[in-house]
Amino acid sequence: MKRIILTGGGTAGHVTPNLALIPKLQKEGWDVRYIGSKTGIERELIEEQKIPYYGISSGKLRRYKDIKNLTDPFKVLAGGAEALALIGKLKPDIIFSKGGYVTVPVVAAGWLRRVPVIIHESDITPGLANKLAFPFAKKICVNFPETLNYIPKEKGILTGTPIREELFQGKAEKGLKLCGFNDTKPILMMMGGSLGSVAINTVLRKALPALLPAFNIIHICGKNNKDESLENTRGYKQFEYVKEELPHLFAAADIFISRAGANSIAEILSMKKPNILIPLSARASRGDQILNARSFKKQGFSQVLEEENLTEETLIQMIKDTYRNRHQYIESMGKSKSANGIDIVMDLIRTQAKR
Numbered sequence: 001m002k003r004i005i006l007t008g009g010g011t012a013g014h015v016t017p018n019l020a021l022i023p024k025l026q027k028e029g030w031d032v033r034y035i036g037s038k039t040g041i042e043r044e045l046i047e048e049q050k051i052p053y054y055g056i057s058s059g060k061l062r063r064y065k066d067i068k069n070l071t072d073p074f075k076v077l078a079g080g081a082e083a084l085a086l087i088g089k090l091k092p093d094i095i096f097s098k099g100g101y102v103t104v105p106v107v108a109a110g111w112l113r114r115v116p117v118i119i120h121e122s123d124i125t126p127g128l129a130n131k132l133a134f135p136f137a138k139k140i141c142v143n144f145p146e147t148l149n150y151i152p153k154e155k156g157i158l159t160g161t162p163i164r165e166e167l168f169q170g171k172a173e174k175g176l177k178l179c180g181f182n183d184t185k186p187i188l189m190m191m192g193g194s195l196g197s198v199a200i201n202t203v204l205r206k207a208l209p210a211l212l213p214a215f216n217i218i219h220i221c222g223k224n225n226k227d228e229s230l231e232n233t234r235g236y237k238q239f240e241y242v243k244e245e246l247p248h249l250f251a252a253a254d255i256f257i258s259r260a261g262a263n264s265i266a267e268i269l270s271m272k273k274p275n276i277l278i279p280l281s282a283r284a285s286r287g288d289q290i291l292n293a294r295s296f297k298k299q300g301f302s303q304v305l306e307e308e309n310l311t312e313e314t315l316i317q318m319i320k321d322t323y324r325n326r327h328q329y330i331e332s333m334g335k336s337k338s339a340n341g342i343d344i345v346m347d348l349i350r351t352q353a354k355r
């Protein structure tokens, strides 16, 4: 039986494409194993899939000053030794990495053990962890054509992003039921990336009195970000993080507000949901979401609201405009050539594997 090690972690964006691949790989008879960090979100998300999970030590590679910079290099080294031992024992035919700090020692160990490595980069500009990992990879899958400019020519391949098949099987009625909505108002859904977004949560909640007469609202607010005082508000439903509910909520939604994480926006595009993207600002990140969002705006798929301009008034106005022009956005998204990346990535895994 051919064996694959999947790796990726830190935030759900580095895990959900792997979740999309798992059922496909299993169907083709692969023995699937996962290496992630000991405590990251990937552990919970993958263990639920009943996949053997191996947690290794992991440290963040920061470009800024932090007391943890003193201890984290040792964790990275420990992670490297653990990964090397694991790969020696498991003898996989291939490693597929979705990025995140924990993957660097895994792909380096794979290279040392002569296991072919494929990396997937979701964002327009590669993250630091993936950049460090690129020399160890045979192939690098990308989600945006622009990304090919940032990686060695002979390694890059435009695949798009693997999207979980179940997302296409949602039922709007089930979504309405999950939220307890029983009128015909259009549904506005807000998803702040896998961790939620306190900045957007606050503004959306302030805008509720103006929005609720016109919309029912689904708010995915992130872990520990629920506002209990709003729990019984009619037409407003909060979730911290959703799993099997997500396809049904997607199906029910008429318009979306989202961060511009690469996976979220790939999903929104493939579900053709008119949307407003509020990218994570360049102060809090390397600015990758800003580029993701601009690319979507340029293609006519999205409206973009920069965090610097985010207020109740700008948000409400943009929601009204986007809803009014929804048919135009749906039409542009319908013309998009971006497809679910799952088939191309599966082909690549088959052709690059040792056996």
Ligand SMILES: CC(=O)N[C@H]1[C@@H](OP(=O)(O)OP(=O)(O)OC[C@H]2O[C@@H](n3ccc(=O)[nH]c3=O)[C@H](O)[C@@H]2O)O[C@H](CO)[C@@H](O)[C@@H]1O
Pocket: 011, 012, 013, 014, 016, 017, 122, 123, 191, 192, 193, 194, 195, 220, 240, 241, 242, 243, 246, 260, 261, 262, 263, 264, 265, 267, 280, 285, 288, 289
């Ligand atoms: C803060 C941070 O580092 N953000 C990065 C991270 O974002 P983040 O982890 O938020 O990534 P994405 O938006 O790409 O993906 C989130 C994934 O989680 C899923 N989901 C989310 C909420 C929920 O309740 N249930 C659920 O299943 C979404 O459907 C999606 O598949 O990785 C992205 C992809 O590299 C980057 O573009 C982001 O800049």
